[in-house]
Amino acid sequence: MSRAGGGPDGRATDGDAVGRDRGAEVSRSIVVERPRHHRLVHGAVPEPGPGEVLVRVAAAGICRSDREVYDGRRDAGYVHYPVVPGHEWSGTVAAVGAGVDPALMGRKTVAEGFRACRACERCRTGETSLCTGGYAETGFTEPGGFADHLTLPAQLLHPLPDDADLRAAALLEPAAVVAAAVRAGRPRPGERIAVVGAGTLGLLAVQLLAAAEPAELVVVEPRSGRRAQALRCDATAVCTPEQAAQRNGCFDLVVETAGARSTAASSCLLARRGGRVVLTGMFPPGAAGIDPVHLSLSQLEIRSIFGAPSSAWLYAVRAFSRGQLDPAPLITHEFPLEGFAEAIALVGDGDPGTGKVLLRP
Known part of the structure; x- marks a missing residue:
């Protein structure tokens, strides 16, 4: 062999x-x-x-x-x-x-x-x-x-x-994928940012996004243990998906990392009009689609990520080498x-x- x-x-x-x-x-x-x-x-x-x-x-x-x-x-x-x-x-x-x-x-x-x-x-x-x-x-x-x-x-x-x-x-491979998402999302200081999912990608995303000094960095996650870990990774707040739905339309940037059946659609609902959504999860067949009416009326900017280009690898390795990513x-x-x-x-x-x-x- x-x-x-x-x-x-x-x-x-x-x-x-x-x-x-x-x-x-x-x-x-x-x-x-x-x-x-x-x-x-x-x-x-x-x-x-x-x-x-x-x-x-x-x-x-x-x-x-x-x-x-x-x-x-x-x-x-x-x-x-x-x-x-x-x-x-x-x-x-x-x-x-x-x-x-x-x-x-x-x-x-x-x-x-x-x-x-x-x-x-x-x-x-x-x-x-x-x-x-x-x-x-x-x-x-x-x-x-x-x-x-x-x-x-x-x-x-x-x-x-x-x-x-x-x-x-x-x-560092998943960190490079997250770096690609962060670069695509263009976080700015003082923005309200939501991360959907607190698995490996989500927790790495929290670490990289925290460096942008957002006003809010909220993690949406159904599992209590993962919510607690997100707080240790510098999230400013955590909530369940049900709680997050009460803040639909509030976030400047939403980074989706869960890849669950409903999270592409729900992430778009979390974003404010004119906001930005980055999809990094690998979705299963039959996942809920994004409502085109909501998309057009909200003027959302949506990006999807599959893997990482060389520039994202460089970003992640530098953040790791400088101690900004653990x-x-x-x-x-x-x-x-x-x-x-x-x-x-x-x-x-x-x-x-x-x-x-x-x-x-």
Whole structure:
């Protein structure tokens, strides 16, 4: 099962790798061969090809998208089986391929997930998450971070400070998505802002939005434990969805992060006339639509977010490096690779005590 490691095509390469002698070291990976079927694969440590790096994974987060891959509920155009999942990860550069700066050796790092072509019109304008060169993403169509090692193009790396907490840095992928939402929402000091949902995306959004010094930063969340955590993340107030409905039309900016059946529509109702709404949740089929009459009369500005462009990654990494973003308190469970089955079962099970779940190779 060579796809468990190696370059983007799943094959080991013969590039001139710079790094320690890995000898007969074994590299393990979780391979989801088809929905609901996985196995722990042992193989040789992959070699980075030209322009690539080999990363030793320190931690990898599991999110609902990974659960969708495992259950077979992700759109067929956005996953290739068999696959090593894991698009949220952090690690250390263990080797570099030909043409890659040797100074990257030993650097703590995260990396963008989208394998953008960097040549199409969208990429050249900086919108790498809208690449028209074809969809390819680490952990979905390319081997991901549920492994001891992975290889990827060096140009996707975002190196971290030497003292970075790699456990917390595994959450920089969702933080980059949130950064894209915050940039799209353009928060201004003194505004009234609502965040719908207090999962990982919502709590990270609260941290980034608090830096804009809003007059109000209200989190809408049905679970009491998550509401309490939102207050610890600098929300100024919390409420249930029923309580929030009493403030429809009050907020300058609404950032939706829940991806529930009703939250796209309800988020638009929360916004004032002329307000801004950013949708970041991944909605299920049959989710409630946005009322076009309300939309036209309210003159709302609505943006949706899928993944993160390079600029959002830079924003999130800088905020993390400067201490403005602290994902560590969101982590509630950690498992070795051998505990994948138990770990994936926790994600999306509805337990309010389950926050971010990590695999620690």
